Amino acid sequence: MPSGTNAPMTRVALLGDEALAQGAIDAGVSCAYGYPGTPSTEIMEYLRAAQERNGRPLARWSANEKTALEEALGVSLCGRRALVTMKHVGLNVAADPFINGALVDIRGGLVLAVADDPGMHSSQNEQDSRFYADFAKVPCLEPADQQQACDMMADAFDLSERFHVPVLVRMVTRLAHSRAPVQIRLPRPENPLQKTDNPGAWVLLPAAARQRWHRLLTLQEELAAAAESSVWNVETPGDAPWGVITTGLARNYFLENAPQLSPCPAHLHIGQYPLPVAALRRFAAGKSRLVVLEEGYPFVEERLPGILLSAVEIRGKKSGHVPVEGELDPDNIREVLELPNRPAALPVPQELPGRPPQLCRGCPHLDTFRFLADALNGRGPHLVASDIGCYSLGALPPLSAIETLVCMGASISMAVGAAEAGMANAVAVIGDSTFLHSGMTGLVDCVARRVPVTILILDNGTVGMTGAQETMLPSSALAPLVVGMGVPESHVRVVTPLPKHHDDNVRILQEELDYPGVSVIISRRECLEWARRQRREATP
C-alpha cells in the first residue's frame, strides 16, 4: 500500500465520492472547498458531515469553483493541506487558478477532486479532466474502485508536497455514485500552520514566472519517474500475443470479461499520470496488438503511437473498435476483446414511453414559467436565455419556456449580447445560486452599458438540483446586492410565484419588459425539496 497510511481500521460501505473524502480526512486535510455539481457533490457533503461530528476538517461550499481553488491556494501557502471538489465543467471555471497554481510553490498538499460525467447523466458535455492535468503539467491519479479512491488521497497529498504542484484526482460518475466496502485507516495529523519560506515563488510577475515555468518543465522528468514506480500502475502477465491497457473503471469492465478470454492477454493498468513511458514500451515489446480501454476521451490511445518504439496495431476509441461517445460498460468492450455479444434475453417493448426528469409537483419554477409565458405572449420576437439548475428542465415540453443552456452564468451575458444585436425582449432566467456563482459579472456588463435586458432571478433559497445545499447569501441579501450593483431600485421587483399572484406577476414582468433599461425581477419562493429536508432535520 502507498505511503502515509497506517494499519487498517474499519470496513464501511461508501460511495466512491465518500471514499475519496474519507481518504482526504485520513491524509490530514485541513480545509476543503467546492461548488456543488453532480457527480462530485457527495465528496463535500461527507466532509461537511465529518466537520459537524468532529469539528475538523473545515469543509465549505464556495461561490464557485474558481474561488474555491483560490481559497485552497491560500491554505497551501500557509502550509496546510487543502482539497477542492468540483464537477468536470467546474474545472473550466477554475482553470485560471489551476494552470497558474502549477507554477507557484505549493507547500501544504493541494489536491483537486474533479468528477467527470461520461455519458452526460447530469452534464452538458463529456470533457475528460486528464487533459487538464496534462495541460497544467501536474500529476493525475485515477482510481479504479472505491478502495483506491480512499487510498490514493494519501498519495495525492504526498505527491503534491513532494513536487510542490497541485495534484488532480479524476473521478467518474459510475465510481462517484457506486457503493462498496472500504477499509479506513488511521488518520495522519494535519500539517502545522507554516507560511511558505519561498514567497517570491508566489508572485508570478513575468521574470519570476519564467523561472517557475522553467522549474515546472524540468520537473516533468521526475513526475514521469514517479509514475514509472507508482503502485497504481500495475502489469499482469498473460499468455496471448496481444495485450490490454486499461485506465480507471475500464479495468473492472475488462476483468468482468477476462475469465472468458483464453489465452488471456497481458494487462497493464494505469492509475497514475503522466504516462509511464518506459512501462508502456516494456509492455508493448513483442506484442502484435494493443487494446486500449479508457473511460472518457482516448487520452492514452492518442499518445501511444508517439511513445512506442515500434509499430503495433492499436485498437480502441480512435480506431473505431470502442464507442467514442458515452460510458464504457461490461458489454460495449466485448467486440474489441473479440468476444461474442451476450445473447439478448428479452427485447425491451418498442412502444415503451420515456420518462424524462421533470420539475417537482408544485415547484415554484413552474409558476414562474407560467407568468413568463403569459407576459411574453403577443410581444413578438424575444429570447429567453437561461442557465443551469432545476429550472433547465423548463426547456422540455410541455413548458418549452427557456431557449438556452450553455454554461454557468451564461444567461445574463447571452441576453446582453442578444439585446445588443438588436433583439427586443431579451430575457435572462437564472437561479439564485447560479447568479452568485457567475451571473453577477454579466450583470456588471449589463448595468455598465445600460443594456435593455430583463433578468429573472429564480430565488428558491437553495441549490436545488444537487440536493438542496445552502446558497452563499440569504434571500434577503439579493435585492440589496443588485441595487448596489447599479440596477435602479424601482426596477428591482420581488414577486411570489404562486397561482394566486399570476396576473400581478404577468403585469409586473410586462412593465419591466417595456422599460428600456436593466430590470431584475426576483421570483422568490422556497424549494419544496429544501423545505422537506428542513422538516426532516427538525424532527428528531
Add this chain to the structure above:
Amino acid sequence: MGAPAKAGGDTVKCDIILCGVGGQGVLTVGAVIAMAAAADGLEVRQSEVHGMAQRGGAVLSHLRLSDTSVAADLIPRGCADLILSMEPLEGLRYLRWLKSDGVLLSAEEPFLNIADYPSPEILRAMLDKVPGARLVPAQSLAQQSGNRRAVNMVMVGAASIYLPISRLILRDTIARMFASKGNDVVARNLDALELGAASAAAQARSSS
C-alpha cells in the same frame, strides 16, 4: 429461478437491477438489501443514480451481491438474476439486463407522471411476454401492514425470497434501521416485509 442457495452451488452471486421513478425510494430499497447482504458477509456493489435523473425521471441502480470479489459496478446485459421495480413500466425498461430465467418483480401500481403511460391492457400484454414477471400489490400490502409508507419494505420482502441473505439478518437490519423511531415502527416495517415475502412466495409457487 429459485433462491440462489448458498449450499449446492460453488459460489453465491446475485445481480439485481433496481428501478423505479425518482422519489419512489429505489435507493432506500437498495440500501436495505445492500446493508443486510454486507451484514451476511457478502461482497456488495451498488451503483446509484443521483442528480438530475432523481427529479421524477426513470431511476436505475445496479446491485451486485457475491461471496467473491465483484469486478464491475455495472451488471452485464442478460446477466441479472432479478429486476426489482417500484412500478411496472420501469421494470420493462431494463429487460435487456435480465437473464433468460430471471425474475421481473414489480410493484403492481403504476406511477403516473407522464402523459403517454400505456393503458392497463397494453401494459398487461407487455408483461405477459415476460415469463418471469411477478406483480406485487405493494400499496395494498403496505396499507395492510398499518403503514402506507412501507411500500419499500413490502418490495424488500418480496425480493427476499430470491436473495442469498438470511431472513434473520434482513429482519435485524431493518430493526436497526428503524430502531430510533420506536418498537411500533419497527414492528410495522417487519410486518410489511413478511407480507411482501408471502405474496412473492405464493406467486412463485403458482407459476412454477
